[in-house]
Structure formats: C-alpha cells, structure tokens
Amino acid sequence: MKYLIIDDEIYARKALAKRIQSIAGENEAEIYEAEDVPMAKIILQKIHFDIIFLDIYMPGENGLDLAEYLMQSSLTYEIVVVSGYAEFEYAQKALELGVRHYLLKPVNEDKLRKILKESFEKTQNSPPNSLVLSSEEMCRLVFGEGLTQIPFEEGYLVIDIQGNADLNDKICMKITGALSRIFKRRIGYTVNPMRLSEFVAVCKVEKGAGEEIRRQLEPVLECGETLCIGVSNLYNRAEDAAKAYHEALDALNNRLIDRWNKIFLYSEETIVPLNENEFQTFSQALEKQEYTVAYAAVSRMLYSVLDENCRFSQIRYIYQRVANCIYDYKFEHLKESRSMLIRSVNSFHSIKEILDYFQELLGNMASSVPKSSENAMQDVVDYIHQYYYDFISLEALARERYYMNAKYFGKLFREYTGMPFSKYLAKVRMEKAVEYLEDGNYNIQQVSYMCGYTNVSHFIQTFKKYYNETPAKWKGGEK
Numbered sequence: 001m002k003y004l005i006i007d008d009e010i011y012a013r014k015a016l017a018k019r020i021q022s023i024a025g026e027n028e029a030e031i032y033e034a035e036d037v038p039m040a041k042i043i044l045q046k047i048h049f050d051i052i053f054l055d056i057y058m059p060g061e062n063g064l065d066l067a068e069y070l071m072q073s074s075l076t077y078e079i080v081v082v083s084g085y086a087e088f089e090y091a092q093k094a095l096e097l098g099v100r101h102y103l104l105k106p107v108n109e110d111k112l113r114k115i116l117k118e119s120f121e122k123t124q125n126s127p128p129n130s131l132v133l134s135s136e137e138m139c140r141l142v143f144g145e146g147l148t149q150i151p152f153e154e155g156y157l158v159i160d161i162q163g164n165a166d167l168n169d170k171i172c173m174k175i176t177g178a179l180s181r182i183f184k185r186r187i188g189y190t191v192n193p194m195r196l197s198e199f200v201a202v203c204k205v206e207k208g209a210g211e212e213i214r215r216q217l218e219p220v221l222e223c224g225e226t227l228c229i230g231v232s233n234l235y236n237r238a239e240d241a242a243k244a245y246h247e248a249l250d251a252l253n254n255r256l257i258d259r260w261n262k263i264f265l266y267s268e269e270t271i272v273p274l275n276e277n278e279f280q281t282f283s284q285a286l287e288k289q290e291y292t293v294a295y296a297a298v299s300r301m302l303y304s305v306l307d308e309n310c311r312f313s314q315i316r317y318i319y320q321r322v323a324n325c326i327y328d329y330k331f332e333h334l335k336e337s338r339s340m341l342i343r344s345v346n347s348f349h350s351i352k353e354i355l356d357y358f359q360e361l362l363g364n365m366a367s368s369v370p371k372s373s374e375n376a377m378q379d380v381v382d383y384i385h386q387y388y389y390d391f392i393s394l395e396a397l398a399r400e401r402y403y404m405n406a407k408y409f410g411k412l413f414r415e416y417t418g419m420p421f422s423k424y425l426a427k428v429r430m431e432k433a434v435e436y437l438e439d440g441n442y443n444i445q446q447v448s449y450m451c452g453y454t455n456v457s458h459f460i461q462t463f464k465k466y467y468n469e470t471p472a473k474w475k476g477g478e479k
Contacts, residue, residue: 037061139391377416
C-alpha cells in the first residue's frame with residue numbers, strides 16, 4: 001500500500017506517518033511525504049497512491065487546489081483531508097471535489113484505523129487497476145536504453161500527443177484522464193522531459209484495434225485546441241517500445257502535410273527518389289554562396305511533397321539530405337563552425353516552419369555568423385542543475401533536446417566540464433543529496449527519490465562510492 005502525506009508542517013507529517021506505519025502492522029506501508037503542492041505534483045507524476053492525506057492550509061497552492069487538480073485527471077484517488085480547521089465551507093468544498101473523509105487534527109485513532117482498513121480491503125478485493133508504468137519507467141522504455149517490463153498480457157501501442165507549445169499541468173491531467181477512461185487505466189505515460197510539448201503514453205489494447213482506435217481517441221483532442229495524435233502499430237515485447245514510439249512520432253508528423261486531420265495512424269510509407277536536378281542546383285548554389293538560389297531549390301523540393309501526395313517520410317528524407325549538405329559545407333569551409341547544431345525534423349509543425357529554419361541557416365552562413373557550442377553546453381549544465389531529479393540520459397538529451405549525435409554531444413560536454421556526462425550528473429545529484437540530508441527533514445527514501453533515484457539501494461551504493469560513507473551515517477552527522 002502506498003500513502004502520500006502532504007502537509008507543510010514537518011512534525012504533523014512525521015506524526016501521521018508514524019501512526020499509519022503502526023496501524024498498518026504486517027501490511028506493508030510505503031509512505032511518501034511532500035511539504036507543498038508543487039512537490040506533491042512531481043511525486044504524483046511518477047507514483048499512483050492508494051491514499052493521499054492532504055492538509056488544506058499550505059503556502060502557495062492549498063490542499064483544495066490540489067484536490068481539484070486531481071479530480072480533473074479523472075483518475076481514482078482516495079483523498080483524506082487532515083485539517084486543523086472545522087469550518088463548514090472547507091468541508092463542503094472538499095465533498096464537492098469527491099473527498100470522502102475529512103479528519104480534524106489531532107486525528108482520531110479509530111477513524112484513521114477504519115479508513116486504512118477499508119482501503120486495504122478494497123485493494124485486496126479489486127483487480128489490479130492502477131497505472132502500470134511510472135514516468136521514469138516510461139522514459140527508460142521509449143527514450144533511454146534500459147528496458148522495463150510491460151505488465152500487459154496482450155498487445156500495446158504507443159500514442160504520441162503534441163501541442164504547439166509546452167503542455168501545462170492542467171492539459172496533461174486532462175489527457176491522462178481521457179486515456180485512462182479509454183484504456184481502462186492500463187497505461188503508462190510521461191511528458192518528454194526534453195520536449196515539454198510532447199505527451200507519450202503506452203496503452204494496452206485488444207488485438208485488431210485497427211481504425212477503431214481513431215474514433216476512440218477523438219475525446220483526447222478536446223483536452224487542448226492545438227493537440228495532434230500519432231499512433232503506432234501493435235506490439236507485445238518491451239524491447240519494441242522505442243520502435244513503437246518512433247512509429248507514433250512519424251505518424252504524428254504527417255500533420256506537416258495534412259492540416260485537416262488531428263489523429264494519424266502509422267503505416268509504412270514509400271520514399272519517392274529525390275529530384276537530383278533540384279538537389280544539384282541546391283548544392284551548386286551553396287558552393288557559389290548563392291544562398292537565395294539555394295533556398296529556392298529547397299522550397300521547391302519540400303513543396304513537391306504536397307504535389308506528389310507523399311507523406312512525412314519523404315519530408316524527412318529531403319530534410320536530412322539538405323541538412324547534411326549544409327553541415328558538410330560549413331564543416332569544410334567554416335572551420336570554426338564544426339559544432340553547428342542542426343534541429344531534428346521532428347521539432348517542426350509545418351513545412352513553412354522548416355523553410356524558415358533553412359532560411360535562417362543560410363542567412364547565418366551568408367553573414368558568416370557561426371553558432372557557438374559553448375552556449376549549448378552551458379545550457380546542458382543549467383538543464384542538469386534544474387532537472388537533476390528527473391530522468392536524464394545522454395542519448396535522450398542529445399537526440400530530443402539538442403538534436404546532436406550522442407557520441408559527439410558527449411565529447412563536447414566532456415571538453416566543456418572536464419568530466420563525462422554520467423559523472424557530472426551523479427556529482428550534481430550527490431551534492432543535492434547532501435543538502436537534503438543535512439536539512440534533516442527527509443528520510444533516505446525521500447532523498448533518493450528527490451535526487452532522481454527510484455531504487456533506494458542504487459542511491460545508497462552511489463552515495464557510498466562518492467562520499468565513502470552511507471547516507472544514514474551522513475544524516476546522523478558521522479561524516
């Protein structure tokens with residue numbers, strides 16, 4: 001059983017956690033704590049809880065704000081308000097938000113025992129119905145190299161949902177709720193940590209879903225005006241999840257061509273041979289530094305995709321050949337530009353946006369203004385310091401955020417920081433771990449989670465290797 005206690009008063013959290021642990025007895029109790037609503041939202045993105053104990057009065061967003069946020073997700077949460085205030089207005093608002101229990105501080109022992117018992121019996125008598133994959137597991141599955149077991153007896157597909165801007169918490173919760181209803185909560189989901197406008201889900205489906213899935217997903221579009229959806233083929237093995245993700249992404253990218261539809265199913269696409277005359281025109285114009293002529297050639301090649309009724313794979317083919325030609329030219333003629341970054345074709349929303357980007361690149365070449373890699377590497381360092389608690393991998397960061405070859409990306413990072421990417425990330429996480437341990441308000445499990453480790457044993461081993469001391473001894477002051 002998993003419990004989350006949200007209260008800005010540390011002694012109130014610790015006291016309630018101790019009482020829950022005592023009442024649970026032989027029933028294993030996994031207890032998490034959050035001191036405010038923002039921290040609770042981070043935890044809730046990765047873990048589904050059996051009961052959430054929620055205080056009302058907290059700095060910033062209050063407990064009822066969080067209850068309303070959870071209600072919008074359409075997921076089933078057992079929320080228990082634990083408050084020092086008996087005002088009718090709060091109790092009425094809590095009931096409107098679906099809160100079944102409103103306990104006053106100090107919590108009555110018998111009432112708490114009854115709530116825990118009912119929740120445990122409900123869990124024991126109900127079939128597994130929770131979200132099946134955490135946010136970090138999802139990231140490792142579709143973005144990273146590590147495999148995660150997918151607890152689906154039959155098939156699954158990957159759904160990629162994107163907007164024109166970063167998806168806020170409210171939209172993400174609406175999407176989660178819609179997918180949960182459609183797939184009966186047999187899903188895993190995450191927001192791409194390297195592209196915050198992208199929501200990715202792994203969903204259990206019945207065999208032969210086919211075109212029916214398009215109709216089922218229509219309610220998801222109501223969660224946001226600019227959303228588009230890409231759907232992969234059906235798979236069974238966890239090792240195929242990354243392939244399924246790229247299928248969903250390719251399907252979704254057909255929005256560059258088809259502006260009328262919002263839901264795209266993946267299908268194999270044939271690439272039409274490129275008009276070599278146009279490409280030669282582009283290449284020769286580049287060598288002659290006739291950038292206006294080069295841009296016109298690119299424009300004709302890309303818009304030919306619409307004339308020939310091709311799909312996204314054709315755009316990607318043209319984009320990659322043109323981008324490689326530009327990169328090779330700059331590498332050969334502008335030695336200081338060897339670290340030039342080329343955007344991923346997956347980051348665009350229209351052909352016009354691609355053309356604007358090429359126009360900018362060609363304009364920079366005309367004015368001989370190269371892009372510096374130092375700014376990019378400092379941005380990586382800043383990103384690590386800001387999001388150290390989230391899933392971060394060299395490969396995913398290079399591919400999804402900075403659109404670079406991972407090996408080259410790692411080389412630039414090492415030159416800039418003086419250490420490999422993995423060691424720098426561990427260093428930042430260990431420094432943060434020391435801050436949390438010396439703060440004294442968090443246990444080892446919480447510190448592990450807050451520093452990006454979901455496996456406590458791995459966290460302890462890393463900490464001991466880094467400081468030659470266990471987190472427990474460090475927390476106890478025996479440094």
